[in-house]
Amino acid sequence: MxxxxxxxxxxxxxxxxxxxxxxxxxxxxxxxxxxxxxxxxxxxxxxxxxxxxxxxxxxxxxxxxxxxxxxxxxxxxxxxxxxxxxxxxxxxxxxxxxxxxxxxxxxxxxxxxxxxxxxxxxxxxxxxxxxxxxxxxxxxxxxxxxxxxxxxxxxxxxxxxxxxxxxxxxxxxxxxxxxxxxxxxxxxxxxxxxxxxxxxxxxxxxxxxxxxxxxxxxxxxxxxxxxxxxxxxxxxxxxxxxxEPWRDWTRYRRLGTLSRLLHGLTPAVAVVRMPLFATVGVRRLHREAGIHDGLLTLNPYFDFDLRARALADALADAPAGGATDEDAAAEADALMVIAAVDALRADPEGRVVASFKELQPEPGGRSDLVRLSRALERLLPTEPRSPAPEGEYA
CATH class of the missing domain: 1.20.1070 (Rhopdopsin 7-helix transmembrane proteins)
Structure with a gap:
C-alpha cells in the first residue's frame, strides 16, 4: 500500500x-x-x-x-x-x-x-x-x-x-x-x-x-x-x-408557541436581555424562565372551572382520537391559558389583579411545558403575536 x-x-x-x-x-x-x-x-x-x-x-x-x-x-x-x-x-x-x-x-x-x-x-x-x-x-x-x-x-x-x-x-x-x-x-x-x-x-x-x-x-x-x-x-x-445541546435546542424550539403567546405579558422591568452569543442551554433556560414569568402574570386570570369543563370534554373525546390523559390535560391547560390571556388584555386597569388574594396552581409543570406548547399549536390557527412591548424571552 x-x-x-x-x-x-x-x-x-x-x-x-x-x-x-x-x-x-x-x-x-x-x-x-x-x-x-x-x-x-x-x-x-x-x-x-x-x-x-x-x-x-x-x-x-x-x-x-x-x-x-x-x-x-x-x-x-x-x-x-x-x-x-x-x-x-x-x-x-x-x-x-x-x-x-x-x-x-x-x-x-x-x-x-x-x-x-x-x-x-x-x-x-x-x-x-x-x-x-x-x-x-x-x-x-x-x-x-x-x-x-x-x-x-x-x-x-x-x-x-x-x-x-x-x-x-x-x-x-x-x-x-x-x-x-x-x-x-x-x-x-x-x-x-x-x-x-x-x-x-x-x-x-x-x-x-x-x-x-x-x-x-x-x-x-x-x-x-x-x-x-x-x-x-x-x-x-x-x-x-x-x-445535551440537541435536547436543549429541541426543548427550546418546542416551547416556541407557548413563549410567543406569553410574549410581552411580563412588565418590561422584569425582562432580562439575552446575550447575543448565549449557548442554546442558556437560551432554553431563559425561555423557560420567561414562560414561568408569563404564567405568573396570568395567574389571577386562570379559570379552573373552565379548565375542568375542557378537561372533561377532552377526556370524553380522547378514546376516539387516540389521545392520552396527559394530552387531554395539556389541551385543557392550553384553553385556560388562552382564556387568561384574553382576560388580561380585557382588563387594562388591572382590577382582577387588585382583588386577587391567593396564588393559584400553575398549569402543568416543567415536564409538561412542552406538552402545553404543543397543545397550543393545535388550538391556535396562526402563530400568536402579542402587540405588547418588546420582550426578550420569545
Missing part, C-alpha cells in the same frame, strides 16, 4: 489525540481518559511507522537494515495492550480487579515488545524488505519467531477485545451499543489481517508463494480495522458531547 493509505488514517488518529488532550490535562488521573489517549497514540504510531516512506527513513536513520520491523511490531504490541486496557477501564468494575487486569495486560505486552528486539538482534536480516519482510524471512531463525510472535499477540488482542465487547454489548444501548458494534467490527477486520499474514507465512513454510496475501490483501484490513475501532471509540464521545 502507498503512503496515503497509512498517513490519512494516521492523520485522523492524530486529530483525535489532539481533541482529547484538553480533557486529559484537566483529568490527568482518570484511568479511562489515559487509556483512551494511550490507545489512540499507539494506534496512530502503528500507522505512521507502517508507512513505506517511514520504514525507509527509520532504516536509514539507524543504519540497521529492517530495524523498522521490530520498532513497528513493538508499537503494535503497545497498541494491542492499550486497546485491551481501554476495554477493561471502559467496562468498569471493582477498582482492585481493574488494576490487576491492567497490570497483567501491560506486563504481558511489554514483554512481547521487548522480545521483538531480542529476536531481531539474534536473527540475520541483511536484505532490506519494505513490504514483504514477513514472507521473505519466514524461514529465517529468530526472525521467524519474531514474526509469529507479533501475529499471535495481535490476534490474541483482537479476539480478547471482540470477546469483551460482545459480552458487554447486551448491557448497553444507544450510542454506546453502536460504538461497541463498530469496535467489534474493527477487531474482526484485524483478524482478517492476521489470517492473511498467517496464510502467507504458512505458505512459505510449505514451499509455496502466497505473498500477495501479505503485501496486497492484509494492509487494507489493517487500515479499515483502525478506522472502525476509532469510530467505535468516537461515536459515544461525539454523541454525548452533542446530545
Amino acid at each position: 502507498s503512503d496515503p493509505a497509512f498517513l490519512v488514517p494516521a492523520a485522523l488518529g492524530t486529530l483525535a489525540v489532539l481533541v482529547r488532550l484538553p480533557s486529559l490535562r484537566r483529568n490527568a488521573r482518570d484511568p479511562l481518559l489515559r487509556s483512551v489517549a494511550a490507545y489512540l497514540l499507539t494506534a496512530t504510531g502503528v500507522l505512521y511507522f507502517g508507512a513505506p516512506s517511514m520504514i525507509v527513513k527509520v532504516n536509514e536513520t539507524t543504519g540497521v537494515p529492517n530495524f523498522a520491523a521490530p520498532l513497528l511490531y513493538s508499537v503494535l504490541m503497545a497498541c494491542c495492550g492499550s486497546g485491551i486496557i481501554l476495554i477493561i477501564n471502559w467496562r468498569g468494575g471493582p477498582p482492585v480487579r481493574i488494576r490487576r487486569a491492567t497490570r497483567w495486560c501491560a506486563a504481558t505486552y511489554a514483554g512481547l515488545a521487548a522480545a521483538m528486539y531480542v529476536l531481531f538482534a539474534l536473527g540475520e536480516a541483511p536484505v532490506e524488505r519494505l513490504q514483504d519482510l514477513d514472507t521473505y524471512y519466514a524461514n529465517t531463525p529468530y526472525m521467524r519467531e519474531m514474526i509469529v510472535l507479533y501475529l499471535v499477540g495481535h490476534s490474541a488482542a483482537a479476539v480478547l477485545m471482540a470477546s469483551l465487547g460482545r459480552r458487554w454489548l447486551s448491557a448497553v444501548s444507544r450510542e454506546l451499543r453502536a460504538g461497541l458494534g463498530l469496535m467489534i467490527a474493527g477487531c474482526t477486520l484485524a483478524l482478517g489481517f492476521d489470517l492473511c499474514k498467517f496464510a502467507a507465512v504458512g505458505a512459505r513454510w510449505a514451499g509455496a508463494d502466497w505473498d500477495v496475501l501479505s503485501t496486497k490483501a492484509a494492509p487494507p484490513f489493517a487500515a479499515a480495522s483502525f478506522c472502525s475501532i476509532l469510530l467505535g471509540f468516537g461515536v459515544p464521545l461525539i454523541v454525548q458531547r452533542f446530545e
Whole structure:
C-alpha cells in the first residue's frame, strides 16, 4: 500500500489525540481518559511507522537494515495492550480487579515488545524488505519467531477485545451499543489481517508463494480495522458531547408557541436581555424562565372551572382520537391559558389583579411545558403575536 493509505488514517488518529488532550490535562488521573489517549497514540504510531516512506527513513536513520520491523511490531504490541486496557477501564468494575487486569495486560505486552528486539538482534536480516519482510524471512531463525510472535499477540488482542465487547454489548444501548458494534467490527477486520499474514507465512513454510496475501490483501484490513475501532471509540464521545445541546435546542424550539403567546405579558422591568452569543442551554433556560414569568402574570386570570369543563370534554373525546390523559390535560391547560390571556388584555386597569388574594396552581409543570406548547399549536390557527412591548424571552 502507498503512503496515503497509512498517513490519512494516521492523520485522523492524530486529530483525535489532539481533541482529547484538553480533557486529559484537566483529568490527568482518570484511568479511562489515559487509556483512551494511550490507545489512540499507539494506534496512530502503528500507522505512521507502517508507512513505506517511514520504514525507509527509520532504516536509514539507524543504519540497521529492517530495524523498522521490530520498532513497528513493538508499537503494535503497545497498541494491542492499550486497546485491551481501554476495554477493561471502559467496562468498569471493582477498582482492585481493574488494576490487576491492567497490570497483567501491560506486563504481558511489554514483554512481547521487548522480545521483538531480542529476536531481531539474534536473527540475520541483511536484505532490506519494505513490504514483504514477513514472507521473505519466514524461514529465517529468530526472525521467524519474531514474526509469529507479533501475529499471535495481535490476534490474541483482537479476539480478547471482540470477546469483551460482545459480552458487554447486551448491557448497553444507544450510542454506546453502536460504538461497541463498530469496535467489534474493527477487531474482526484485524483478524482478517492476521489470517492473511498467517496464510502467507504458512505458505512459505510449505514451499509455496502466497505473498500477495501479505503485501496486497492484509494492509487494507489493517487500515479499515483502525478506522472502525476509532469510530467505535468516537461515536459515544461525539454523541454525548452533542446530545445535551440537541435536547436543549429541541426543548427550546418546542416551547416556541407557548413563549410567543406569553410574549410581552411580563412588565418590561422584569425582562432580562439575552446575550447575543448565549449557548442554546442558556437560551432554553431563559425561555423557560420567561414562560414561568408569563404564567405568573396570568395567574389571577386562570379559570379552573373552565379548565375542568375542557378537561372533561377532552377526556370524553380522547378514546376516539387516540389521545392520552396527559394530552387531554395539556389541551385543557392550553384553553385556560388562552382564556387568561384574553382576560388580561380585557382588563387594562388591572382590577382582577387588585382583588386577587391567593396564588393559584400553575398549569402543568416543567415536564409538561412542552406538552402545553404543543397543545397550543393545535388550538391556535396562526402563530400568536402579542402587540405588547418588546420582550426578550420569545
